[in-house]
Amino acid sequence: xxxxxxxxxxxxxxxxxxxxxxxxxxxxxxxxxxxxxxxxxxxxxxxxxxxxxxxxxxxxxxxxxxxxxxxxxxxxxxxxxxxxxxxxxxxxxxxxxxxxxxxxxxxxxxxxxxxxxxxxxxxxxxxxxxxxxxxxxxxxxxxxxxxxxxxxxxxxxxxxxxxxxxxxxxxxxxxxxxxxxxxxxxxxxxxxxxxxxxxxxxxxxxxxxxxxxxxxxxxxxxxxxxxxxxxxxxxxxxxxxxxxxxxxxxxxxxxxxxxxxxxxxxxxxxxxxxxxxxxxxxxxxxxxxxxxxxxxxxxxxxxxxxxxxxxxxxxxxxxxxxxxxxxxxxxxxxxxxxxxxxxxxxxxxxxxxxxxxxxxxxxxxxxxxxxxxxxxxxxxxxxxxxxxxxxxxxxxxxxxxxxxxxxxxxxxxxxxxxxxxxxxxxxxxxxxxxxxxxxxxxxxxxxxxxxxxxxxxxxxxxxxxxxxxxxxxxxxxxxxxxxxxxxxxxxxxxxxxxxxxxxxxxxxxxxxxxxxxxxxxxxxxxxxxxxx
Numbered sequence: 222x223x224x225x226x227x228x229x230x231x232x233x234x235x236x237x238x239x240x241x242x243x244x245x246x247x248x249x250x251x252x253x254x255x256x257x258x259x260x261x262x263x264x265x266x267x268x269x270x271x272x273x274x275x276x277x278x279x280x281x282x283x284x285x286x287x288x289x290x291x292x293x294x295x296x297x298x299x300x301x302x303x304x305x306x307x308x309x310x311x312x313x314x315x316x317x318x319x320x321x322x323x324x325x326x327x328x329x330x331x332x333x334x335x336x337x338x339x340x341x342x343x344x345x346x347x348x349x350x351x352x353x354x355x356x357x358x359x360x361x362x363x364x365x366x367x368x369x370x371x372x373x374x375x376x377x378x379x380x381x382x383x384x385x386x387x388x389x390x391x392x393x394x395x396x397x398x399x400x401x402x403x404x405x406x407x408x409x410x411x412x413x414x415x416x417x418x419x420x421x422x423x424x425x426x427x428x429x430x431x432x433x434x435x436x437x438x439x440x441x442x443x444x445x446x447x448x449x450x451x452x453x454x455x456x457x458x459x460x461x462x463x464x465x466x467x468x469x470x471x472x473x474x475x476x477x478x479x480x481x482x483x484x485x486x487x488x489x490x491x492x493x494x495x496x497x498x499x500x501x502x503x504x505x506x507x508x509x510x511x512x513x514x515x516x517x518x519x520x521x522x523x524x525x526x527x528x529x530x531x532x533x534x535x536x537x538x539x540x541x542x543x544x545x546x547x548x549x550x551x552x553x554x555x556x557x558x559x560x561x562x563x564x565x566x567x568x569x570x571x572x573x574x575x576x577x578x579x580x581x582x583x584x585x586x587x588x589x590x591x592x593x594x595x596x597x598x599x600x601x602x603x604x605x606x607x608x609x610x611x612x613x614x615x616x617x618x619x620x621x622x623x624x625x626x627x628x629x630x631x632x633x634x635x636x637x638x639x640x641x642x643x644x645x646x647x648x649x650x651x652x653x654x655x656x657x658x659x660x661x662x663x664x665x666x667x668x669x670x671x672x673x674x675x676x677x678x679x680x681x682x683x684x685x686x687x688x689x690x691x692x693x694x695x696x697x698x699x700x701x702x703x704x705x706x707x708x709x710x711x712x713x714x715x716x717x718x719x720x721x722x723x724x725x726x727x728x729x730x731x732x733x734x735x736x737x738x739x740x741x742x743x744x745x746x747x748x749x750x751x752x753x
Contacts (some may be wrong), residue, residue, distance in 0.1 A: 253453035254732070254751050256744075257468055257477035260607065261425050261458045263637065266408040267390045268341050271350035272636075273656065273742040276387040277478065278428050278456050280743040283390030283413035286315055286334070287381055288440045289739045294658065296381050297441050300329060300391055300414070310376030310694060317367040321438045323393035324418040331369040335361050336394040338371075346404060353665060353672065354383035356691065376692040378699065379661035386657075387743060414438070416747045417454065428456040439747070447734065449750040469494050469727055475751065476728040476735065476744070482541035482609075485725045494727050498543060501722035501741030502555040503656030505547030506608050508617075508717040509666075510650055513677035516598055517649040523714035524566070525576035526600075529624050530617060531568040536720050539612045543725055547718035550667075550710045551660055554721070557690075557703035562711055573624055584625055591625035599627040600649035603642050606634065610652045613719055643675055650717065651675055658739060660703050661691045667710060676715045683709050 258274050265275040267283065286301040301315040321329035338361055341351045356377035362370045373380070383389060396412035411419040416436045420429040431453045432446075459465050459477065466484040468474040470493065480488070480496075488494050510517045510526075517523055532546045545553065549562045582591040582598055591598040600621075604614045611632065618628040631648065633639045643651055653675070655662040664687050665672045669679035683706060690702040710716060724741050734748040 252449065252451055252751060253455065254451060254475035254749075255473065256454055256456045256746075257459040257465060257474040258428075258456050259458075259462070259465070259479040260460055260635075263635065264405070264408055265422060265428070266404070266411070267388050268337075268351045268392075269346060269349065269404065269408075271388065276740075276743045278430065279390060279411070279413070280387050280415075280738065281417040281430055281454070281746050282411060282415045282419050283387065283392065284321075284415050284438070284440075285386065285390055286384045288442070289382070289385045289658070290442055291736055291738050291745060292442070294739045296385065299385070299440055300334075300438070304381075310378070310692070311373045313371040313373075313380060314364070315369050315371070317369065318438050319367055321414055323396070323412050323414045324433055325393050325395055325412045327393045327395040327412075329391070329414055330366050331363045332366075333394045334369050334391060335363060336397060337389075337391050340392075340397055341389070351388045354386060354389055356380060356383065356661065376694070377661075378691055378694045379659040382657070382659040382661075386740070416443070420453075425458065427458075430454050430456075436747075443745075443747045447748060447750050449752050451746060451749050451751055454746060466494070466727070469729055472729075475732055476726065478724065478726050478742075480725045480727045482539065482543050482725065485543060485727070486541045488727055493730055495730050495732075497726040497728060497735060497737070499724045499726065499737045499741045500552070500554045501656055501724050502552055502658045502739070503662065503722070503741075504550060504654035504666075505552045505718045505721045506544075506610070506613070506652070507547065507550070507654055507719060508602065508650040508652050509675045510715055510717065511646070511648055511675065511677055512713075512715065514646065514649055516593070517600060519580055520714060521576045521580045522598075525573040525624075526621065526626070527566040527714055527717050528569045528576070529573035529626075530620055530717065530719075532719055533568070534620075535613055535616050538616065539609050540720055540723075544720040544723045547721050548711075549707045549718060550663060550716055551703070551707060552721040555660060556658055557660055557700045559704040559707040561704070562707060565711055570624060577624070582625075589622075589625060590627050597627055598625060599629065601629045601631055601647065603639060603648045603651040604630050604632045605636070605639050605652055606632070608652075608654075608722075614652070654722070656722070656740060656742065663687055663703075663706060664691060667706070667715065678713060678715050680709065680713070 260274055262272040262274045264270040267279050285299045287296050288299045290297050300318055302318045303316045305314045357373045357375045359374045360372050393412035400407040409422050417430040418433045420431050422428045459468055462481045465477045465480055469477050485496055488496050510523045512518055536544055536546050549559055551558045581593050584591055602614050604610055614630050621628050633642050668687055669684050686702045686706045690699050728735055731752045733750045736745050738745055
């Protein structure tokens with residue numbers, strides 16, 4: 222070996238010797254963990270994309286103007302120290318915290334909030350959720366360096382709830398401006414002010430964040446950084462549900478989301494893994510009926526299909542009893558849920574058959590499929606891959622076949638493909654749901670001109686109830702309006718609700734301090750301790 226090669230070899234040996242010890246999956250020890258995500262998002266920019274997966278990561282990276290307390294659900298200070306709402310509900314004045322800096326050293330102030338709002342409202346930005354969350358927001362005024370006023374063109378009572386969500390996170394103006402000409406690239410270089418800084422994003426592989434020292438502007442529900450607190454988190458993708466429990470048991474992952482219900486049942490007797498089931502507010506797992514396409518353009522057909530579904534069997538078989546049966550357009554842990562609907566549309570094959578016979582469906586050719594004037598009773602379901610919807614759709618197909626309905630299942634690979642399929646209008650049912658604490662999300666789905674009204678149903682009275690419910694602030698009046706809206710949605714059989722979502726998470730037992738924010742999907746990892 223010559224002198225040059227010897228020196229090179231010694232340098233390489235020194236580098237290897239000084240490299241921190243890593244676990245099998247590459248996570249540095251001792252205060253680094255692997256958090257299992259269940260799908261690889263198409264993008265993770267909070268202002269552009271809308272998946273729950275991005276929020277799992279970015280809730281740690283960004284702060285929001287306000288937060289909801291994870292226990293009381295009350296609004297508490299975030300980047301805004303305090304706020305006032307004008308009597309007419311059109312002006313929200315936020316007094317901002319001082320001394321806050323983003324992870325790139327950029328100072329936080331009213332200008333930073335304004336730049337973020339401008340980005341979210343940019344008509345050239347392909348925003349899928351953030352813009353909708355702002356409701357009737359029109360513009361902002363900067364009163365001074367640490368005071369900003371948001372001005373609405375009409376009252377919008379869910380605004381504080383919207384501002385507490387990760388999709389309205391506040392990013393560094395410097396970072397946003399650096400990628401103003403290529404918005405897609407920002408997702409790989411995100412800069413927030415939260416407890417963890419963004420390190421890297423390798424699509425289909427991993428997302429890495431590391432604790433940011435001197436996080437002094439934390440919300441009130443965070444305590445002091447505990448001994449043994451996490452320093453680094455590597456989020457990796459476990460798309461195959463069958464691999465998730467195995468990953469926890471083998472040490473490949475330390476925390477895992479969306480554990481299979483069958484695996485969750487077995488975990489109850491596993492001393493090395495603990496369950497963290499979290500009820501998720503918003504819409505239940507449901508199927509929208511297309512009221513503009515035969516045969517689901519007939520109310521009686523829609524009602525018959527609901528009565529012919531044994532939801533309790535589905536919940537037990539697919540979700541192992543971890544999820545309650547759904548009865549409404551809102552899950553039972555969502556604000557203004559109407560419990561009076563529980564028990565409506567009970568499983569009753571006799572009622573289903575009577576409804577179908579009443580509109581003329583018979584089995585005229587004795588092929589076990591009902592028909593009307595020789596046209597078979599045939600429906601098409603758009604089936605996304607998440608939430609165990611494929612298993613649910615299979616059971617629906619089996620149950621509906623028993624009353625003479627032919628069911629075609631059209632699987633799609635993800636949200637983009639689902640949206641494209643819906644745009645063809647060639648479907649009778651499509652499974653999709655939105656999550657949130659405030660039911661303002663119903664407007665986009667059920668207003669006659671709603672942006673994503675996939676039912677095609679139009680009802681001026683329902684429009685009035687939903688529009689009024691987001692304009693008034695009185696809780697009792699909002700509850701009454703949303704109660705009426707839920708009753709109308711179910712009376713007109715616009716959806717087939719299946720189960721209320723429960724996010725079944727699990728972690729190894731040497732993880733402590735794990736909790737989730739009130740929206741159900743997003744962990745709060747600031748206080749988590751890992752003792753190897």
